[in-house]
Amino acid sequence: MKEQKIDPVMQANGGKVKNKGLWRKFFHLIRLAKIPYIGLVIYFLLSLSTVYVAVKLPQVESDVFTGNASAANIAFVIGVELATSLIAVVMISSMGVIGGRIDRNFRNAIWQKILRLEPKYFDSVSANSLLSRITDDAESMKDFIMLILSEITGITTTVATITAMSTMNKGLAVMMAVFIPIFTFFGFIVGRIKMRVGNNVKFRMAGLTDYLSGQLARITVIKAYNREDYEQERGEAAIMDYYIAQRKEQIADFLQSTIASIIHIVPDVILILVGIYMLNTNALTPAGWIVFHAYANQVFSFFSEKITLWINIKTYQGHMNRLSELFSVPEEGVRAYIKEEAESGDIVFDGVSFSYDEREILSGATLTFPKNEFTAVFGPSGTGKTTILKLIEQIYEPTGGRILQNGHEIKEYKLENWRKQFSYVKQDTPMISGTIRDNILYGVDAVLTDEQIMTAAKEVRADAFIADCPGGLDYDVGQFGDKLSGGQKQKISLLRAFLQNREYILLDEPTASLDAISVQDVLDSIKQMIGKRTIILVAHDDKLIRDAGHIIVVEDNTRVYEGTAEEVSNVSGFFRDILKLGGKEDE
Secondary structure, X not given: OOXXXXXXXXHHOOOOOOOOOHHHHHHHHHHHHOOOHHHHHHHHHHHHHHHHHHHHHHHHHHHHHOOOOOHHHHHHHHHHHHHHHHHHHHHHHXXXXXXXXXXXXHHHHHHHHHHHEOHXXXXXXXXXXXXXXXXXXXXXXXXXXXXXXXXXXXXXXXXXXXXXXXXXXXXXXXXXXXXXXXXXXXXXXXXXXXXXXXXXXXXXXXXXXXXXXXXXXXXXXXXXXXXXXXXXXXXXXXXXXXXXXXXXXXXXHHHHHHHHHHHHHXXXXXXXXXHHHHHHOOOOOHHHHHHHXXXXXXXXXXXXXXXXXXXXXXXXXXXXXXXXXXXXXXXXOOXXXXXXXXXXXXXXXXXXXXXXXOEEEEEEEEEEEOOOOEEEEEXXXXXXXXXXXXXXXXXXXXXEEEEEEOOEEHHHEOXXXXXXXXXXXXXXXXXXXXXXXXXXXXXXXXXXXHHHHHHHHHHOOOHHHHHHOOOHHHOXXXXXHOOOOXXXXXXXXXXXXXXXXXXXXXXXXXXXXXXXXXXXXXXHHXXXXXOOEEEXXXXXXXXXXXXXXXXXXXXXXOXXXXXXXXXXXXXXXXXXXXXXXXXXXXX
16 A cells, blocks of 8 residues: 655655755745735834834833823823724734735745646655645745744834933943843754754654545555554554654743743843842932833843744744745746647657656657557556656656657647647546536536537447436536446546547546446447547557557567557567457456
8 A cells, every 4th residue: 555755855854954045945935925015014114103112101101100190191101002002903904914915825826836847746746745835834934924024023123122221321231232142042052952843743743644644545445455453553653753742842842931931030130130239329210220121121022032933933944945845846838839839640759768767668669659540559567558648748758769740849839739639538537526517527628518418428328327327417426536436437537538629539548447338338439539530549458459550569678569450460479469368468
């Protein structure tokens, strides 16, 4: 049973996050957020008023508390409190709007990127990993941007506060400034610890999520093979790994809280003792001391919070690394093309080679797929029959040689228009969630009535089973078509291919899931298309090649033969054996 792969970036680093290029990646990704700058300007204008309040209010409150409770001072304090509350509501609302748009823009950009990736990328990355890019990573990037934006206000307020403190008493200001590098040092140490244990928790959660999602999708297989006890042990092991990681994170949280309290209390106590001395020596007035202490608490709180900021930055860095890697993956269809519209004609492999990683599939293959002919492709499993279809449709690109049409390399055509020429019926018959009609019309450009659909359904003998389904074309096929049999899925796929009315029809073992009667139905449907469309069929049954005018045999030593059935049987022992055994390739 194939296991789900966890995030390749974190897996490659054992749950660790690369530290280089944080801000370069941040500014690269922030362009994708398309920040609404008008809303941002409004937010910053409002934040400037809070800076003024943060500096002015302690001075007025000090006057009130030390006996200068004039009507003007009291009115100022009350007015500031009311205005601050109103401004806070407006700022929260504006940040909500800004954050919502950033989140939307990020998700749209990621989804658009995923849709444009080269198909080979999906061979090595799980769907769960890509899903977390759109959900978790997009959300985290939005939070990170909002965090950085809010920090600008905090920095501005702190600079203004420290400036005001230095004008009141330079000695106290210098003494307080000594504690800033201490805060920074401990914040860095604790932040590193929290970063490591936090990333480890996420790494273990990713493994647990991928394991559970993969096994839940295969629950019927687990029961069929009586592997419940085995999978329970594997699940418990994954849950235990996550539990241990959580325990370590709890210890780190305790360490963070303890250190944060100490480094906040100690300088505050020292500041109070020095303040008492200065009050006794008349070096500082009571009102001045109250203002200065209020300022100091603001500054201490700001730098204490930087421990959490540092932890958040390092946590978000993991999300940025993953998103940056995703956006650095090459897209398909972006290279320059010579011809806008694809043409019609023979498709020729000219010395084509192709490898999966280190495994060679094709080596210098020269083949022809004649226009409007029925070409059947035979060969042992794993010799590249399906790969040939994917190379034709430019799902994969050759590692050597050329694929031509009318003397032009197919990569010279605009990719979108090239693929519009093909209907592809796959062996595994993928279904989308929805109705039978939704699946039939998926990828069909024409607007068709139910009558037209059912008329075409008769050609692939799909009309009977559609009529038997409750609701007919409106019957819900279930998740991934679970309510349909393999044969019913295949008939829907064939019907879709015929309704697409494309120049080329690629059939990858279209009868693999059909009974003998249905196989004959499909054969009759294919016969109707011979001479009208270019049909390329990968098959394992000699019944399917009886009407093929062109045969291609791909053998496991990368040798390729082509011609009529008689011509190929003269040079391919494998093909001769197939015919002798009645077309049962696996025998």
